[in-house]
Amino acid sequence: MRLLFLGDVVGRSGRNVVVDQLPALRERWKLDCVVINGENAAGGFGITEAICDDLLSAGADAVTLGNHSFDQREALVFIERQTRLIRPANYPPGTPGRGATVVEARNGARVLVVNAMGRLYIDPLDDPFSAVERELAACPLGEVCDAVLIDMHAEATSEKLAMAHFVDGRATLVVGTHTHVPTADHRILPGGTAYLSDAGMCGDYDSILGMAKEEPIRRFLQKTPGARMEPANGPGALAGIAVEVCDKTGHALDVAPIRLGPHLSEARPHFWE
Amino acid sequence: MRLLFLGDVVGRSGRNVVVDQLPALRERWKLDCVVINGENAAGGFGITEAICDDLLSAGADAVTLGNHSFDQREALVFIERQTRLIRPANYPPGTPGRGATVVEARNGARVLVVNAMGRLYIDPLDDPFSAVERELAACPLGEVCDAVLIDMHAEATSEKLAMAHFVDGRATLVVGTHTHVPTADHRILPGGTAYLSDAGMCGDYDSILGMAKEEPIRRFLQKTPGARMEPANGPGALAGIAVEVCDKTGHALDVAPIRLGPHLSEARPHFWE
Amino acid sequence: MRLLFLGDVVGRSGRNVVVDQLPALRERWKLDCVVINGENAAGGFGITEAICDDLLSAGADAVTLGNHSFDQREALVFIERQTRLIRPANYPPGTPGRGATVVEARNGARVLVVNAMGRLYIDPLDDPFSAVERELAACPLGEVCDAVLIDMHAEATSEKLAMAHFVDGRATLVVGTHTHVPTADHRILPGGTAYLSDAGMCGDYDSILGMAKEEPIRRFLQKTPGARMEPANGPGALAGIAVEVCDKTGHALDVAPIRLGPHLSEARPHFWE
């Protein structure tokens, strides 16, 4: 089974590159399951229903979120009916939407997708480790589902690594999001879980995290309010991770980073090319 | 001119891999200048004089630090006489040591090495942007020196990227440290400055940021004090960045990540091999 | 019913003033129930069994904790048998000890004592609001118990005030701890809950939060490691809050701050004098 995850889609540049390229990639690589983080898809802040639909139509089986989940207020409403859009599982009880979903991959496999948010240097939610534990217990790999993808939306590398080792063997992939910078530490952990500290973003890399450079730089130099933050609108690049999954165990057989587009050194999954 | 930077050396595993491999790499790649971040070289916390000497003897021309600069108290003393060891330039006036140094590369070039520390999600020091501005003004690229390397020790990717764009064209390389995870976003910015968000660490990657996994994982699950944090002691890997520098302008001509050793996908500078 | 709460006991100065003065105050004011925050009682960091016993012997009915709960490792053990020592209720499940206890006051009343920890600018634990909700549901005021005291250990005034309004009418007293500075905003909220943003500390006020001044000041000026933090050892003062409780409803009838000793303007409960 072939699993693809793409990092935080930022603004129009990010949406365009996904919509333009994902259908062909899905075909070319015969992808069985695609998950995309969409927390910055709407102008850099949150996601709308129309944009979520675009990502799903482009080939995503599920869309994950993060600290920007509800920046667009309509997400509080449509997330209730859109079961393929999930927000961190460790939001307080009663938060609209859900923290995990099971999608059926093209090969018929059942894939549990979990979203969790770290607590270091980011809004304090409830314990992401026990939230993930709960989701795994409700739908264990190899019993109720055939693959488990965990999007660990977090700032601190320590927390992402800890999550990965915590679930090693019980998940197919733990991939970090939120920093918008792709890391180069993809590997398969001893228990069989693929890991990447951060998927990077889908968007214009001639930017500060996908946003036009001038205003964020200015805010570091001066400490006065300025212009609104706007997404950079140059051509976008795709970034994420590819996992070849064992159909029998749900563990990772092979893992490779994906980096396609301007400003990034190209990376492709040789095992699918 | 050939410039190599290696990320945070963590504990004995990190020191061993540097001492074992750097001399040969220096030879093989005909390196003109090597800089290493040593803030975690002594058991994960700070640096001692003996360890600093080991890194310099192994082939480093300068050693940089970070938020752990003075975890080993002796560094407060020997940093005053060891001019090739620098700590962040935005420490308060009066802090022992200096925030920048000029080293003579093997090819005779003068290389300004600057260390700065971010302020997001890390101890609040003075403005790193104006500190770097000051160091660049005192020793401008192409006038007083032939190359400029800036180690931006920071947690937030936004702050590292902002620093890079801030000095683009005025530095040869801006490389981030501190997260201990190598990123995959190496590039040359429009003005000629090479950039990598994080160099990664030199140490045992079967770990949480170079430390034995059990205790940091336990601290995320429980919130009680436990054992001391100890460096992981498996075989170490090297991580960093290679820059081919224009002798005339001091700008980057080529850039490549370095990843050599267990748990990392290998990366070498094809332009030197 | 007469309820007294004393803020964070810091070191020997804090313990001495409690042990010296509480027995007489208990007599003089005919106190029915006394609760003390003891998170800094052992040299400024945590609490030992011997010290906990001293505070209980001096007249405390219960002792609460905070972010320093387990700085003394022995507390992880003896808190299991010492049911009158409680730690924040929003520690993760499995943490030694408990987050609430019911004590029998001298007048025979049953007093629920709850400890919770905020999440702003302090270690991220689980949601303190739902933790308190749970404790109140398990032992509702006016049904299962006759009074409810909540020690909200937190940095941010917003979070303390929010907790107070959240439980207004369902608790007798919400009192903040942790900042070690007594506030002057004692009042009875519309629903009948007494409130004070911070009780202040019991300790030597010629200090920085109970610790000898030199080292903390130095750490603000320089950013280098220095001496250990040691408690200031001048004569201590008591700080806290007095509540006259309605025996029928468990609501507050009268509230007054307590400030007795050097460096503080004296405050006593006129309604008991």
Next chain:
Amino acid sequence: MRLLFLGDVVGRSGRNVVVDQLPALRERWKLDCVVINGENAAGGFGITEAICDDLLSAGADAVTLGNHSFDQREALVFIERQTRLIRPANYPPGTPGRGATVVEARNGARVLVVNAMGRLYIDPLDDPFSAVERELAACPLGEVCDAVLIDMHAEATSEKLAMAHFVDGRATLVVGTHTHVPTADHRILPGGTAYLSDAGMCGDYDSILGMAKEEPIRRFLQKTPGARMEPANGPGALAGIAVEVCDKTGHALDVAPIRLGPHLSEARPHFWE
């Protein structure tokens, strides 16, 4: 000489109570100098020129700010011509306005007013201690000026106390702002400097820090965006500190908290009544 400081004015309730009561207090207590923190005067966020004029007309000699200095963008402009409005001195060089000003008190005395912002749990600016040191050096008490008032806008009590001890003897008053809760630790330090950790706010105390309660409470319970934060609009109270100043040394002779209005226990300077 008689010095009065009032804490953060929040919204219309805060402005009204200042405008209504300050003129009479100024008369009654024969005040020589009045300083007010106005960072939340405009709807809770920042200050406008009209509002600044209102505070000055009501009897303020100077107005200080904090982390909300420039929430109203017009403040970036009019602060340049309004020399009696100051913002924290440790903003980066080039920030509009100034961090200190000298006002002439009614008795002819020259009063240096300094504003500084802490760095713990708040936006990271440059070192407030060296900024204050600079301002004191430029206008030393007893030489160039007759009194020095420092508004230390900070979250952490440790940082406020450290500042007070740092300048003890070199300032007339160090008063904290920002938490919007009046503290009860007013005292005169050994060197002669009056101190209060927080002045509290001028505004409606039936609120969360001056803002209508519902939305901030909801944000602690749920982690979803909601309504805008609006100031509470019930009757406001005044909070601050009164200092009787030695005309000869500029040190404090007497100090008392001021708390006048709903929800606060009344406090007046007995030495002026």
